[in-house]
Amino acid sequence: GENVEQHPSTLSVQEGDSAVIKCTYSDSASNYFPWYKQELGKRPQLIIDIRSNVGEKKDQRIAVTLNKTAKHFSLHITETQPEDSAVYFCAARRLIIQGAQKLVFGQGTRLTINP
Amino acid sequence: NAGVTQTPKFQVLKTGQSMTLQCAQDMNHEYMSWYRQDPGMGLRLIHYSVGAGITDQGEVPNGYNVSRSTTEDFPLRLLSAAPSQTSVYFCASRDGGATNEKLFFGSGTQLSVL
Numbered sequence: 001g002e003n004v005e006q007h008p009s010t011l012s013v014q015e016g017d018s019a020v021i022k023c024t025y026s027d028s029a030s031n032y033f034p035w036y037k038q039e040l041g042k043r044p045q046l047i048i049d050i051r052s053n054v055g056e057k058k059d060q061r062i063a064v065t066l067n068k069t070a071k072h073f074s075l076h077i078t079e080t081q082p083e084d085s086a087v088y089f090c091a092a093r094r095l096i097i098q099g100a101q102k103l104v105f106g107q108g109t110r111l112t113i114n115p
Numbered sequence: 116n117a118g119v120t121q122t123p124k125f126q127v128l129k130t131g132q133s134m135t136l137q138c139a140q141d142m143n144h145e146y147m148s149w150y151r152q153d154p155g156m157g158l159r160l161i162h163y164s165v166g167a168g169i170t171d172q173g174e175v176p177n178g179y180n181v182s183r184s185t186t187e188d189f190p191l192r193l194l195s196a197a198p199s200q201t202s203v204y205f206c207a208s209r210d211g212g213a214t215n216e217k218l219f220f221g222s223g224t225q226l227s228v229l
Contacts (some may be wrong), residue, residue, distance in 0.1 A: 001174070009155065032216060043205065043220040044158070089157055093216075102173065103218070105150075105157040 002027040004092050006106025014114050019080055021109045023090035024072040030092040033066060033073050034103075038087045047088075048075070077111075085113045116141050121206050121221035128196040128228045136191040136224050138206030144219070145211030147189040148173070149181065151202040152223075158205065164189055165211065196228045 003026040013019045025033075034049035050057045050064045050073065057064050061080075066073040077084055087110050093103040122137045140147065148163035150173075160173030164183040178200060180192040189208075193200060206221040 004157075006157070034216065034218075036218075043222050044218075045220070046217045049216065091158075102160060102163075103148075104174070105159070107155055107157045 002030055002092055002094060002102065002104040004090060004104050004106040006090050006109055008109060009107060010110045010112070012112045012114060013080055015080055015082060017080055019075075019077045019084070019111055019113075021075045021088055021090070021111070022072060023074070023092075023106050024070075025092040025104075026071070027092065027094055028068075028071065030094045032093045033064070034091050034093075035064060035075050036089045036091065036105075038089065038108075040086070044089060080113045082113050082115060085111060087111070118142065119206055119208055119219050119221040121204075121224050123224060124222065125225050126227070128193070128226065130196060130198060130228060132196050134193050134196065136193075136204055136206075136226075138189045138191065138221060139187050140189075140206075140208040140219070141187065142208065142210075142219065143186060144208035145186070147183065147206065147208045148218075149179070149189070149191045150205045150207060151175065151200075152205060153202050161191065161204075193226075198228050200226065201228045202226060 006023045031052040036044040037047045038044040061078045063076040087108045089108050090106040091103050119140045145166045149161040150158040159175050162181040164170045204224045207218040209218050
């Protein structure tokens with residue numbers, strides 16, 4: 001089955017600097033890679049996702065890159081702000097049958113933005 | 116829309132007790148799932164369902180049962196609670212289509228088994 005490794009487990013950056021979180025996956029058939037953000041005491045929420053036919057995707061200060069050959073993908077946050085402090089989860093999924101998916105999450109990265 | 120609603124928010128059980136975690140969604144989503152969240156281990160899939168009457172196992176199904184009698188509800192049953200099941204449980208749903216894969220999570224249930 002799919003295995004997703006996420007690094008680092010904790011990351012502390014100065015406000016305004018960039019943050020990068022990396023994930024590797026094991027199943028070459030995985031074709032969808034979302035990132036979820038979980039603020040303290042809240043539910044996870046999707047912030048960005050990428051499919052295997054695309055190498056990079058941006059949404060304002062957030063970007064995700066995918067390297068299918070190396071089976072890794074990364075989340076990039078630029079110009080970090082205090083509200084970016086949260087736990088971030090990467091995930092990878094393979095479509096089993098239409099409508100059925102097994103989404104496997106990484107272990108999470110606790111990002112702290114220091115003022 | 117209320118989205119995904121989970122009850123209860125907190126629960127304390129004794130070893131061996133059984134209970135049901137409730138999950139309901141009002142978005143007519145075909146796909147529903149249960150995850151448990153443990154420190155340093157991310158979110159692990161327990162069971163999922165692609166529609167009423169259809170369920171399947173995820174990564175960590177042992178000790179849990181599910182059923183899907185309606186599109187809206189997807190309860191998770193702990194048959195005989197064990198301390199290893201102390202965790203935060205999240206229910207999530209999504210549309211069954213292939214183009215919109217966003218998972219909508221409930222607010223979570225914090226379960227402690229003593």
